[in-house]
Amino acid sequence: MSGQKQFDVTVALDQATRLFWAKGYSNTSLRDLLRVMKIGEGSFYNSFKSKQRLYLLCLKHYDEVVTRRRWEALMAEPLIRKGVRRFFVVVLDDLDDPKLPNVCLMAASLSNDVLSSKELRKYVIDQMQAVAHALTQRFREAKAVKELPPEFNPELATQTIITFLQGLFRVVRTLHTRRQVEKQIEVLLLGLRL
Numbered sequence: 269m270s271g272q273k274q275f276d277v278t279v280a281l282d283q284a285t286r287l288f289w290a291k292g293y294s295n296t297s298l299r300d301l302l303r304v305m306k307i308g309e310g311s312f313y314n315s316f317k318s319k320q321r322l323y324l325l326c327l328k329h330y331d332e333v334v335t336r337r338r339w340e341a342l343m344a345e346p347l348i349r350k351g352v353r354r355f356f357v358v359v360l361d362d363l364d365d366p367k368l369p370n371v372c373l374m375a376a377s378l379s380n381d382v383l384s385s386k387e388l389r390k391y392v393i394d395q396m397q398a399v400a401h402a403l404t405q406r407f408r409e410a411k412a413v414k415e416l417p418p419e420f421n422p423e424l425a426t427q428t429i430i431t432f433l434q435g436l437f438r439v440v441r442t443l444h445t446r447r448q449v450e451k452q453i454e455v456l457l458l459g460l461r462l
Contacts, residue, residue, distance in 0.1 A: 277315065280305040285326040290369040293323055294381040320385055327391055330373045334362065335395075339402065348410035349462050352429075356453050359433070363440055375437040400426050417461060425460045432456055 283304040288296050298319060302312060316322040341358040345351035363370045374395060383389045407422035432453075440449060 275305070275307050275311060280307060280315075281322075281325060281329050284322055285329045285373070286369070288323060288326050289330065289371070289373045289376070292376055292381075293379070320388060323382070324388060324391055327373065327377065327388075327395070331395060334372075335374065335399070338362075339399075342403070342406065348406060348415055349457075351406070352457060352462050353453075356450075359436075360446055360449060364446060370440065372433070372437045375434055378434070396430070400430060403429065420461055425462070428456070428460060 283306075284301055287300060287304045291300070296319075298309070298312070301319070301322065302309060305312070307315075312322075316325065338355055338358045342351045342355040345354050359372075362368055374392065377383075377388070377392045382392065404422045404426045407416065407420070407425055410416045411418075411420050411422060436449065444452070
């Protein structure tokens with residue numbers, strides 16, 4: 269049937285996301301993408317236009333699936349201290365899952381090869397700012413109802429947690445056991461008075 273897609277776009281996008289997630293943007297070739305997506309070059313260009321455009325779609329797919337699950341864990345707990353801890357549990361569960369690459373696709377996107385593209389840079393930076401805003405807002409709400417002490421600084425706490433996560437995603441697979449990371453997270457959160 270000429271003119272109709274001969275592949276499942278959702279499945280192909282999921283496979284491409286997993287490949288980018290595992291190998292990174294620059295280390296993923298068009299040949300690699302065609303193989304895991306099980307499509308030909310013509311279908312690739314007709315459907316996705318370019319590797320850069322596909323990567324943007326993969327980042328959005330990742331956010332809809334992985335990032336959403338992490339933030340739902342944070343927001344589902346009525347108490348902020350429990351919510352933050354639940355968020356970290358979900359992050360560590362993802363890192364421990366042998367079916368998933370043990371890195372964050374968004375964290376891996378903070379690289380020159382991705383950020384040199386204006387469109388990709390805008391998406392990555394906008395998403396990171398949205399995450400920071402949501403976490404800061406959650407802290408402000410908890411502080412307003414006196415769940416957190418008056419001297420608690422929501423902005424600084426958010427920046428510290430995001431910085432910790434960026435470092436965690438870069439070293440966890442080679443330097444630390446889950447138990448060690450859990451201890452580090454607890455020290456971090458206690459230091460922030462969470």
